Amino acid sequence: MQAIQDSYPDNVAHCYGCGSQNAHGHRIRTFQEGEETVTRFTPEAYHTAIPGFVYGGLLASLIDCHGTATAAAARYRAEGREIGSAPVLRFVTASLSVSFLKPTPLGGELEIRGRVKELRGRKVIVEASVFADGVETVRGEVVAAEMPASFGN
Numbered sequence: 001m002q003a004i005q006d007s008y009p010d011n012v013a014h015c016y017g018c019g020s021q022n023a024h025g026h027r028i029r030t031f032q033e034g035e036e037t038v039t040r041f042t043p044e045a046y047h048t049a050i051p052g053f054v055y056g057g058l059l060a061s062l063i064d065c066h067g068t069a070t071a072a073a074a075r076y077r078a079e080g081r082e083i084g085s086a087p088v089l090r091f092v093t094a095s096l097s098v099s100f101l102k103p104t105p106l107g108g109e110l111e112i113r114g115r116v117k118e119l120r121g122r123k124v125i126v127e128a129s130v131f132a133d134g135v136e137t138v139r140g141e142v143v144a145a146e147m148p149a150s151f152g153n
């Protein structure tokens with residue numbers, strides 16, 4: 001099945017969280033399921049916070065990259081365009097908020113589910129949650145902004 005990240009052109013596929021070209025990264029893959037997007041990810045033993053539980057920074061990065069993928073896909077869809085088609089709609093994180101509702105157990109697959117809350121102008125707001133064994137342990141919001149031509153200047 002085609003993941004949203006499979007459509008990222010190589011020159012924007014180096015992100016530590018979602019870039020297929022980053023051998024050291026998480027290389028998450030996100031799929032559209034109706035109105036929702038879904039990423040499944042199994043943390044490694046070294047992604048530990050307190051023994052037995054997942055490190056919060058990892059969980060935040062899963063929300064982050066799940067959110068930017070959801071945002072890019074939503075904008076393409078809103079414009080009636082094929083994902084990844086040129087000119088490429090590149091999104092970066094403008095803001096990321098994460099609430100850790102419960103400890104996230106380490107040792108199994110996590111499911112991140114998201115949906116678009118708002119899509120307006122150059123900005124897409126995505127809500128996403130992490131589930132461990134069907135239990136919501138993390139809830140977050142990503143404001144993704146279209147990357148300006150002046151990015152980094």
Ligand SMILES: CCCCCCCCCCCCCC(=O)SCCNC(=O)CCNC(=O)[C@H](O)C(C)(C)COP(=O)(O)OP(=O)(O)OC[C@H]1O[C@@H](n2cnc3c(N)ncnc32)[C@H](O)[C@@H]1OP(=O)(O)O
Pocket residue numbers: 004007008009012015017018064065068069072073083084085088089090091092093094095120121122123143144145146147148151152
């Ligand atoms: C399929 C193909 C896709 C391929 C691409 C996918 C690539 C994925 C790559 C992986 C990426 C992985 C993820 C990463 O790790 S990305 C790396 C971490 N992020 C960054 O480095 C971003 C650094 N910041 C910037 O470059 C600028 O500040 C940005 C670009 C974010 C905004 O710059 P600017 O302000 O000049 O833009 P604008 O005037 O057009 O504003 C646009 C809208 O955004 C609203 N806003 C702005 N800031 C915030 C804020 N803090 N909170 C809430 N909202 C904010 C703003 O009010 C406006 O909304 P509205 O007033 O119109 O309502």
